[in-house]
Amino acid sequence: MAGISQHGKAFIRPKAKAHLLIVEARFHDDLADALLEGATSALDEAGATYDVVTVPGSLEIPAVITFALDGAGEGGTHYDGFVALGTVIRGDTYHFDIVANESSRALMDLSVQEAIPIGNGILTTENDAQAWTRAKRTEGDKGGFAARAALTMIALKEKFGAQS
Numbered sequence: 048m049a050g051i052s053q054h055g056k057a058f059i060r061p062k063a064k065a066h067l068l069i070v071e072a073r074f075h076d077d078l079a080d081a082l083l084e085g086a087t088s089a090l091d092e093a094g095a096t097y098d099v100v101t102v103p104g105s106l107e108i109p110a111v112i113t114f115a116l117d118g119a120g121e122g123g124t125h126y127d128g129f130v131a132l133g134t135v136i137r138g139d140t141y142h143f144d145i146v147a148n149e150s151s152r153a154l155m156d157l158s159v160q161e162a163i164p165i166g167n168g169i170l171t172t173e174n175d176a177q178a179w180t181r182a183k184r185t186e187g188d189k190g191g192f193a194a195r196a197a198l199t200m201i202a203l204k205e206k207f208g209a210q211s
C-alpha cells in the first residue's frame with residue numbers, strides 16, 4: 048500500500064472522557080479481528096471507553112446505530128460517537144456495489160442528519176490482499192483511523208457547542 052501516513056495533525060481528542068459504540072461486521076472474520084484490534088487500541092490510548100456490538104455484514108451497521116440512538120432517547124446508554132468496522136471485498140456480482148455504497152451512504156446520512164460523530168472503518172477492496180494491508184494495525188490500521196476520526200468528530204462537536 049503506497050504511502051501509509053499517520054495523519055497525525057488531522058486528529059484531535061475530546062476534552063471529556065468519551066464513550067463510544069463500535070459496530071463491527073464479521074462477514075470476514077479474521078479481518079474483523081484486525082480492524083477491531085486497531086480501533087480498540089486507539090480508543091484505549093485516548094482514554095475513551097466503548098461497547099462493541101457485532102453484526103453479520105456491513106449492511107446491518109447503520110440500522111444498529113439507529114437502534115442505539117433510539118435506545119438512548121428511551122433512557123438507554125448514551126454514546127458520544129460511533130465506529131463502524133467492516134470489510135467488503137468485490138465478488139462476481141453487483142452485490143459489492145450495493146454493500147459498499149449503501150453502507151457508506153446510510154452512515155453519511157446518519158452522521159449529517161442526526162449530527163452524530165461516526166468514524167467509517169468499512170473497507171471496500173478488490174481482493175483479500177488489499178483488505179489485509181489496510182486492516183492490520185501494523186500497516187494501514189484503518190480501524191484505528193476510524194476510531195481516531197470518531198474521537199475527532201466528538202471533539203469538533205464539543206468545540207461548536209452542539210448538544211450531544
Ligand SMILES: Nc1c(NC[C@H](O)[C@H](O)[C@H](O)CO)[nH]c(=O)[nH]c1=O
Nearest residue numbers: 072074103104105106133134135136
Ligand atoms: N458481501 C459482503 C457482505 N454482505 C452481507 C451484507 O452486508 C448483509 O449482511 C446481507 O445482505 C444480509 O442483510 N457484507 C460485508 O460486510 N462484506 C461483504 O463482502
Ligand SMILES: CC(=O)[C@@H](O)COP(=O)(O)O
Nearest residue numbers: 136137138139140142143
Ligand atoms: C460483497 C460481495 O461482492 C460478495 O462477497 C458477494 O460476492 P458475489 O458477488 O460473488 O456473490
